[in-house]
Amino acid sequence: MYDCTKLPYVSAGCPSYNEMVAKGDKDLFGLIDGSHVFACFRPNEDVFFIASLIEPYPGEYTARSATSPNNLQSTGIFSYARFKNGFQEDATTLTGLWRKTKLINVATFSAKDDQNTTHAAASDTEISYDNSFRGLNNARTVYALHIRRSTLRFSETYTVAEVAPDSKGSKAPTRPPTNAPAQLGSSGYCAEFSAH
Numbered sequence: 684m685y686d687c688t689k690l691p692y693v694s695a696g697c698p699s700y701n702e703m704v705a706k707g708d709k710d711l712f713g714l715i716d717g718s719h720v721f722a723c724f725r726p727n728e729d730v731f732f733i734a735s736l737i738e739p740y741p742g743e744y745t746a747r748s749a750t751s752p753n754n755l756q757s758t759g760i761f762s763y764a765r766f767k768n769g770f771q772e773d774a775t776t777l778t779g780l781w782r783k784t785k786l787i788n789v790a791t792f793s794a795k796d797d798q799n800t801t802h803a804a805a806s807d808t809e810i811s812y813d814n815s816f817r818g819l820n821n822a823r824t825v826y827a828l829h830i831r832r833s834t835l836r837f838s839e840t841y842t843v844a845e846v847a848p849d850s851k852g853s854k855a856p857t858r859p860p861t862n863a864p865a866q867l868g869s870s871g872y873c874a875e876f877s878a879h
Contacts, residue, residue: 684701684704684705685697685700685701685722685874687701687724689874690724690871690872691872692726692727692871693726693727694724694725694726694727694728694731694871695727695728695729696724696725696728696729696730696731696766697724697731699729699731699766699768699769700722700724700731700766702769703766703769710764710771710774711733711766714733714735714762714764714774715733715735715876716735718736718737718738718877719735719736719738719875719876719877720733720734720735720736720875720876720877721733721734721735721810721830721835721837721873721874721875721876722873722874722876723830723837723871723872723873723874724871724872724873724874725869725871726869726871728767728869729767729768729769730765730766730767731765731766732763732764732765732766732828733762733763733764733766734761734762734763734810734812734828734830734873735760735761735762735763736759736760736761736792736805736810737759737760737761738759738781738790738792739757739758739759739781743757744756744757744781744783745757747782752785753784753785753786754782754784755782755783755784755785756780756781756782756783757780757781758778758779758780758781759778759779759780759781759792759794760776760777760778760779761776761777761779761792761794761803761805761812762774762775762776762777763775763776763803763812763828775796775801775812775814777794777795777796777801777802777803778794779792779793779794779795779803780792780793780794789806789807790806790807791804791805791806792804792805792806800814800815800816801813801814801815807832808831808832808833809829809830809831809832810828810829810830810832811827811828811829811830812827812828813825813826813827813828814826815844818843822843822844823843823844824841824842824843824844825841825842825844826839826840826841827839827840827842830873832875835872835873835874835875836870836871836872836873837870837871837872837873838868838869838870839868839869839870840866840867840868841866841867841868842865842866843865843866
């Protein structure tokens with residue numbers, strides 16, 4: 684549960700999140716099983732999203748190869764899910780690698796899907812996630828999320844990158860019309876829960 688009065692704005696997504704926690708929602712609890720979980724609430728909307736990282740314990744790192752014993756790595760998992768009006772709207776899980784060196788005990792994480800359209804990255808300062816998909820009018824849209832770990836602030840944007848070729852034979856993708864908004868976004872705050 685999260686005290687919604689800690690947010691500097693009103694978010695209908697925060698009470699929705701608490702309602703799902705109180706009811707033991709299985710989809711939600713499956714996401715908040717990570718070692719670091721961020722529940723983020725959009726201002727003035729019944730929308731929240733979960734970004735979850737499963738980080739390895741220090742003893743779970745192994746050398747990348749016999750020739751580079753100081754370069755360590757371990758597997759990890761990043762999960763993202765967005766809920767709107769109490770229903771899950773989007774979900775992604777990526778498996779990737781945590782990397783660090785013995786000399787500098789700072790780990791970084793990176794992951795991508797097989798199609799190279801979805802990426803996640805994490806460090807001790809920031810978490811990022813992006814997903815490219817075909818939206819309205821078959822336009823390629825990129826959703827990007829950044830969470831700053833020190834302040835728990837988030838920023839998310841939707842950017843229309845290009846319009847796909849039309850069905851009349853034109854093979855070249857086109858840019859969106861110049862009078863159309865190229866980018867929409869929002870920002871707000873997250874709550875962090877940690878199992879480590």
